[in-house]
Amino acid sequence: MSSFGLLAAIWPLTTLGHYVSWHVIQISVANLIVIILMVVTFIVALFAPFPGRRRRKENP
Amino acid sequence: MSTTEIDRQWTTRLRKRVAGKLPPEKLLPDTQPTYVSSWIYVFGVTTMAALGVVIASGCLLALRGPQWWHTSSVGHFVNSLHLWSVEIFFFAMVIHLWGKYFMAAWRGGRALTWMTGVVTFLTSIATAFTGYVSQSNFDSQWISTQAKDGINSTGAGAFWNVLNSGQMLMWHIVLLPIAAVALTALHVLLVRIKGVVPPFEKTTEVTQ
Amino acid sequence: MRSKAFRPDVDAPEWKGGHSPYDIIKEGTIALVVVSILTVLLSVAFGSPDDPSITIKAWSTNAPMDFATTALSELNATSGSAQYGAPYNHASTGQQLGPLTLAKWIGVRVPVNSVNDYIIDPLRSLPKQPALTADLSQWSSASGSTRAGWVKDYSQAANQMQIVNGQLVVNATNAGPLPVMMADLFQMARTGALDQALVTQNGFYTSDYTLPLLFLADGTYLSGIAQKQHLTGDQWGMMNETGNYPGQAWLWLYTFWYQIKPFNASGNGDVLVWGLMMVLSAGLLLTPFIPGLRSIPRKTRVYRLIWREHYRSLP
Ligand code: HEM
Numbered sequence: 001m002s003s004f005g006l007l008a009a010i011w012p013l014t015t016l017g018h019y020v021s022w023h024v025i026q027i028s029v030a031n032l033i034v035i036i037l038m039v040v041t042f043i044v045a046l047f048a049p050f051p052g053r054r055r056r057k058e059n060p
Numbered sequence: 061m062s063t064t065e066i067d068r069q070w071t072t073r074l075r076k077r078v079a080g081k082l083p084p085e086k087l088l089p090d091t092q093p094t095y096v097s098s099w100i101y102v103f104g105v106t107t108m109a110a111l112g113v114v115i116a117s118g119c120l121l122a123l124r125g126p127q128w129w130h131t132s133s134v135g136h137f138v139n140s141l142h143l144w145s146v147e148i149f150f151f152a153m154v155i156h157l158w159g160k161y162f163m164a165a166w167r168g169g170r171a172l173t174w175m176t177g178v179v180t181f182l183t184s185i186a187t188a189f190t191g192y193v194s195q196s197n198f199d200s201q202w203i204s205t206q207a208k209d210g211i212n213s214t215g216a217g218a219f220w221n222v223l224n225s226g227q228m229l230m231w232h233i234v235l236l237p238i239a240a241v242a243l244t245a246l247h248v249l250l251v252r253i254k255g256v257v258p259p260f261e262k263t264t265e266v267t268q
Numbered sequence: 269m270r271s272k273a274f275r276p277d278v279d280a281p282e283w284k285g286g287h288s289p290y291d292i293i294k295e296g297t298i299a300l301v302v303v304s305i306l307t308v309l310l311s312v313a314f315g316s317p318d319d320p321s322i323t324i325k326a327w328s329t330n331a332p333m334d335f336a337t338t339a340l341s342e343l344n345a346t347s348g349s350a351q352y353g354a355p356y357n358h359a360s361t362g363q364q365l366g367p368l369t370l371a372k373w374i375g376v377r378v379p380v381n382s383v384n385d386y387i388i389d390p391l392r393s394l395p396k397q398p399a400l401t402a403d404l405s406q407w408s409s410a411s412g413s414t415r416a417g418w419v420k421d422y423s424q425a426a427n428q429m430q431i432v433n434g435q436l437v438v439n440a441t442n443a444g445p446l447p448v449m450m451a452d453l454f455q456m457a458r459t460g461a462l463d464q465a466l467v468t469q470n471g472f473y474t475s476d477y478t479l480p481l482l483f484l485a486d487g488t489y490l491s492g493i494a495q496k497q498h499l500t501g502d503q504w505g506m507m508n509e510t511g512n513y514p515g516q517a518w519l520w521l522y523t524f525w526y527q528i529k530p531f532n533a534s535g536n537g538d539v540l541v542w543g544l545m546m547v548l549s550a551g552l553l554l555t556p557f558i559p560g561l562r563s564i565p566r567k568t569r570v571y572r573l574i575w576r577e578h579y580r581s582l583p
Pocket residue numbers: 100101102103104105107108111153156157160163165166170173174176177178180181184244247248251255256257
């Protein structure tokens with residue numbers, strides 16, 4: 001199996017987790033990053049211009 | 061056979077209904093209304109693509125049985141593919157849900173599209189959960205012994221025993237994926253039948 | 269043209285505008301390629317967690333006292349699973365949603381008898397040893413009240429339970445066969461034989477881990493490890509994964525209720541949270557029909573961003 005050693009993760013996230021807490025909220029840094037990325041992606045999807053479509057007249 | 065006799069055949073009637081509701085140009089349209097012009101629209105398709113990768117990586121994991129990935133680095137890598145595609149799947153699905161909510165995409169007879177979406181979401185959560193308890197490692201020991209109390213408290217634990225690893229694995233790799241795929245197919249067919257929801261009228265927001 | 273009954277959050281205006289080319293198959297193919305690449309990149313970069321499972325062998329070796337006290341709690345039926353109620357036994361009513369005792373109504377469908385399943389049956393599976401064989405037959409021929417007396421005496425003496433040279437020692441004088449039986453059970457756990465005995469109850473093949481999992485969960489060794497990994501219920505643990513991996517972030521709301529009153533202070537917390545989540549899920553399902561909730565999209569006007577090109581083109 002050593003020829004597949006390349007398949008081992010480069011940065012395995014196996015160390016003890018990091019957590020953020022704020023009042024009643026406790027969240028792992030990993031989950032927090034996922035949620036922030038989700039919100040950011042949503043906002044970018046709302047604002048980013050959609051390419052490839054026939055541009056309609058900008059100034060009617 | 062007379063034409064009316066043919067017309068009355070179940071087969072003919074089914075074909076005509078399908079063709080009427082979902083002619084090929086509606087099933088695979090080559091144009092969209094001009095308002096379909098936002099990145100938000102790609103998240104439904106992205107969710108579907110991620111579901112495809114989830115299923116493909118799950119099938120690879122199935123090839124050599126449930127213990128393989130603990131002992132083989134190839135198996136472990138395939139497990140990583142499965143885990144990360146699930147994370148992407150939920151990521152895309154939640155953004156899709158937000159987007160459809162803010163478009164009120166249930167309007168114009170599309171409530172069933174919304175509702176099949178929600179049921180797919182809940183089914184996906186159950187599928188992911190059974191996956192976590194099917195890992196056969198510390199994680200699954202902990203998650204199953206914790207989750208049993210919630211499920212037992214509803215009475216469902218009598219039939220759906222989260223500590224029965226065989227039962228959970230079967231649900232994870234057979235029953236729930238079939239449900240998720242069937243629901244997704246229904247959901248997307250409904251979208252195709254109804255077409256993409258048109259924008260709010262400018263006037264409605266003024267008058268209301 | 270429009271009838272007065274047009275409801276903006278329910279009805280959609282008919283589209284009379286134009287169409288433009290849109291290649292959904294190409295879009296889907298690109299999505300598939302992008303998701304596949306991203307999946308491979310994340311897997312190559314971070315891998316996935318696989319903390320090995322905890323065996324009863326490891327538990328009784330690393331935390332012998334915890335194992336021995338848990339075994340005692342199965343013997344005198346004070347353990348979590350022995351006191352559970354349905355679906356495992358009739359020991360208690362179990363959780364209630366107001367007047368509804370859902371689990372109890374459905375009944376005992378996964379029967380667990382803590383004394384027989386965790387102590388007597390595993391010991392019977394051991395190779396014949398004269399002392400143990402005699403003790404087991406003494407146990408099985410004893411009356412219920414005799415056994416109860418032995419258990420009581422043993423439990424009292426177990427306050428001074430010790431582990432000497434890897435042996436469980438409880439100096440009970442009136443506990444009949446129990447000191448030998450429990451010492452043998454302890455040995456059995458240490459060799460790993462108990463792990464096997466608990467799963468092979470139904471024969472050669474097995475895929476049901478109800479007994480060993482309930483046993484592990486009755487002790488504190490498993491939850492101690494989970495606590496360190498930030499996985500317990502009061503640590504928002506349902507969302508979390510071992511190590512630094514993202515977990516089931518989509519369970520945030522379900523997990524949240526367990527952190528606050530009345531849920532975290534009630535013996536019926538689980539069924540209350542489940543009841544609430546069912547109501548909230550029904551709300552999400554029925555959003556198109558719920559006045560107020562279905563108007564938020566129109567009132568927040570986020571849609572103006574989504575369809576901005578469309579609105580820009582309007583006269
Ligand atoms: C496995 C999960 C899902 C998949 C694969 C999926 C896929 C899709 C696709 C491909 C479309 C058409 C393209 C688009 O508008 O994005 C769509 C539309 C839609 N989806 Fe989903 N979806 C899923 C879950 C959901 C969920 C959780 C909801 C909401 C609760 C939802 C609500 C809708 C609605 C209302 C539409 C109609 C859009 C319109 O007419 O503009 N879907 N879905």
